Amino acid sequence: MTEPSGRPPQRDDFARSEETVRQQRERMAPSIARRLPPDAGELARRRMLLRWAKWVLPATALLLLSSIAVWPEVDRLINANKAALKEISKVKVESGNLIGATYRGLDEHNRPFMITADSAHQANPERMDLDNPVADILSQGGSWLLVRSEKGVYMQHAQILDLTGEVTLYRDDGLMMRSPVADVDVRTGIIASDSWVRAEGPFGVLDAKGYLVSQHEGIAQFRGPGRLILNDDRGSHPADGKAS
Known part of the structure; x- marks a missing residue:
């Protein structure tokens, strides 16, 4: 065994020259500077950021919640616009005519009606x-009535539709009528004709010289002389109206 020399133990890693120590301190100086406490300007900017976050973050959360609440309505509007654009895409203009024309409006009782046509020509501002x-x-x-023909003239401001050529009327109670001409007052829901008519329905068959149907009043009147063939089925119900 070796005898202790009486000197304190020495470590090689502490045996650094002054030049080495100086270089190490220079390399550590930037990191020490970065850890210095912020100055007054930096503190003011941080306080402003915190105040801004206290308002913006709750407002953003409220906006997100509101968007979730109104999204069904937004989705409905988007779908409605898509449907409208789809209808518009079907409308074409050829030689001054509208192909696939659709006209929607409200009658005097704010009930909707719709008029469609394969093509429409604007003869004047009214016709x-x-x-x-x-x-x-x-x-x-809530019942509906549909009437169609080969030709028609629609007077926009008066809301009168004059039909000619194989006029056919359908009603959801089973009534069907055919005549060569008919006038439709879409404002009041009245269809009338002074020409011959054949009506068929659950009640039977009726031939007459004219008719008047009021969709909103629920009546059908026929002008004679006429011929009525009643249906023998006891389960059937005669149509509302009268023949004279």
């Missing part, structure tokens, strides 16, 4: 000439 027009009218009770 529209229609090919294969179809008028769809909704009554107060």
